[in-house]
Amino acid sequence: MTSRHPQQRPISLRLRLLFSASVAAVAVAALGTPAAHAQSPTDTAGACAKLATLSDFPLGATQITLAKFNARGSASANGVALPDHCQVQGIINKRVGVDGYPYGSSFEVRLPAPADWNGRFMFQGGGGTEGAVPPAIGIAGTLSPTLAHGWAVASQDGGHENKDLPHPSQFFLDPQAAVDHAYRSIDVTTQTAKHLINAFYSRKPNRSYFVGCSTGGRQGMVMSQRFPDYYDGIVAGAPVYDGQAVGLSGLWADKAIQAITPAPIQKLPNGNPILYPAFPEADQKLFTSALLAACDGLDGRVDGVIDNLRACQAKFDPATFAFPDTGQSLQCTGAKTSACLSPAQINAVKMIHQGPRNSIGGRIKAPAGAAVRDFADKARLGGERPRALAHRIVGDPSGSAGRCLFDAPAAASFSQGGNFQKFVCARIQKDCNGAGAPICLGW
Numbered sequence: 325m326t327s328r329h330p331q332q333r334p335i336s337l338r339l340r341l342l343f344s345a346s347v348a349a350v351a352v353a354a355l356g357t358p359a360a361h362a363q364s365p366t367d368t369a370g371a372c373a374k375l376a377t378l379s380d381f382p383l384g385a386t387q388i389t390l391a392k393f394n395a396r397g398s399a400s401a402n403g404v405a406l407p408d409h410c411q412v413q414g415i416i417n418k419r420v421g422v423d424g425y426p427y428g429s430s431f432e433v434r435l436p437a438p439a440d441w442n443g444r445f446m447f448q449g450g451g452g453t454e455g456a457v458p459p460a461i462g463i464a465g466t467l468s469p470t471l472a473h474g475w476a477v478a479s480q481d482g483g484h485e486n487k488d489l490p491h492p493s494q495f496f497l498d499p500q501a502a503v504d505h506a507y508r509s510i511d512v513t514t515q516t517a518k519h520l521i522n523a524f525y526s527r528k529p530n531r532s533y534f535v536g537c538s539t540g541g542r543q544g545m546v547m548s549q550r551f552p553d554y555y556d557g558i559v560a561g562a563p564v565y566d567g568q569a570v571g572l573s574g575l576w577a578d579k580a581i582q583a584i585t586p587a588p589i590q591k592l593p594n595g596n597p598i599l600y601p602a603f604p605e606a607d608q609k610l611f612t613s614a615l616l617a618a619c620d621g622l623d624g625r626v627d628g629v630i631d632n633l634r635a636c637q638a639k640f641d642p643a644t645f646a647f648p649d650t651g652q653s654l655q656c657t658g659a660k661t662s663a664c665l666s667p668a669q670i671n672a673v674k675m676i677h678q679g680p681r682n683s684i685g686g687r688i689k690a691p692a693g694a695a696v697r698d699f700a701d702k703a704r705l706g707g708e709r710p711r712a713l714a715h716r717i718v719g720d721p722s723g724s725a726g727r728c729l730f731d732a733p734a735a736a737s738f739s740q741g742g743n744f745q746k747f748v749c750a751r752i753q754k755d756c757n758g759a760g761a762p763i764c765l766g767w
């Protein structure tokens with residue numbers, strides 16, 4: 325493995341080994357190699373303690389904060405007792421961000437005793453916007469915890485700790501933290517984990533795998549493009565692309581449903597509104613049955629799956645649809661009953677399907693994955709062109725601030741000078757914050 329910085333070479337689109345989860349599970353299970361030598365638990369504990377004083381890390385700014393030997397059975401995961409292992413924690417590039425909050429890539433590496441090590445290394449991918457180091461026990465489907473099967477495992481926090489921040493999305497306002505979450509944290513953690521493995525076992529892993537789902541799946545794809553030499557195999561489960569499109573579309577849908585939720589809107593203990601009464605499950609099922617009745621057969625097979633989306637979009641208008649067998653219109657012509665949806669519900673569905681728009685009807689993000697690429701932050705996804713709005717939200721997007729959020733791209737025209745992040749925050753607050761909560765957009 326080499327440890328070149330991503331800027332030092334062109335992006336490679338080579339996908340080294342991209343498995344489906346099931347194929348990968350079979351493949352990696354067949355690649356085991358016994359550890360070369362064995363040590364007693366006492367030796368293992370001593371070797372573990374020595375890692376606390378290791379100094380020649382590939383990244384200079386590395387601090388080890390824990391090097392602890394855990395005896396077999398002292399902890400368990402998924403009902404499986406964890407083996408003797410060395411638990412190492414640390415932080416790389418600890419610093420204060422431009423927003424004044426502390427940042428750095430915190431990581432954990434768990435190393436089974438040399439006698440138990442199968443010679444392999446697994447990186448356990450992150451989830452959501454990260455913000456905490458998950459226990460590096462080796463979450464990998466039915467192989468979990470892989471630590472108990474002899475794997476050395478690493479995990480990390482994406483370069484920020486939510487406990488240190490006022491909001492989980494705060495880190496998007498620090499450019500380095502955004503890059504850390506995009507790809508840098510998994511890069512430096514990989515290098516550091518392999519260094520620790522080499523120090524602990526006196527040899528490199530003979531096979532290395534990246535396993536992740538959701539954000540971890542995205543990280544797997546980023547690994548394949550930016551760091552194709554790091555891993556012999558990658559399991560990229562349900563990779564999340566274009567998080568901005570997903571986030572904005574979700575917020576837009578919440579807005580549409582919230583607008584028709586009967587007042588007073590109840591709230592969960594955490595303050596989030598309960599929007600379920602606007603569109604309860606029975607009404608959701610009614611809509612689904614109408615959609616299937618209109619579109620299932622358009623792909624040539626009535627199988628409960630709509631494969632011809634374009635034809636469906638051209639044909640199906642929930643405001644005018646009537647069930648062919650009963651003639652019942654989907655939209656109520658009178659009072660709301662269990663057999664129809666109110667015009668307000670139909671309108672909300674059409675708004676959601678239309679996707680986020682600004683106040684003059686301009687498209688911000690296309691729904692259903694057809695993202696407007698100008699608004700995709702490719703840096704966050706591991707690509708090369710960090711130029712567009714990230715649309716990350718700090719604060720409460722409800723109320724007037726939420727309305728202004730969808731006009732935010734207009735502010736992008738002011739991005740050529742000065743500190744864009746602060747400017748957008750200030751502008752949104754100045755224009756929209758009279759009755760709403762503070763809101764800022766990250767870059």
Ligand SMILES: [Ca+2]
Nearest residue numbers: 620625627629
């Ligand atoms: Ca079908």
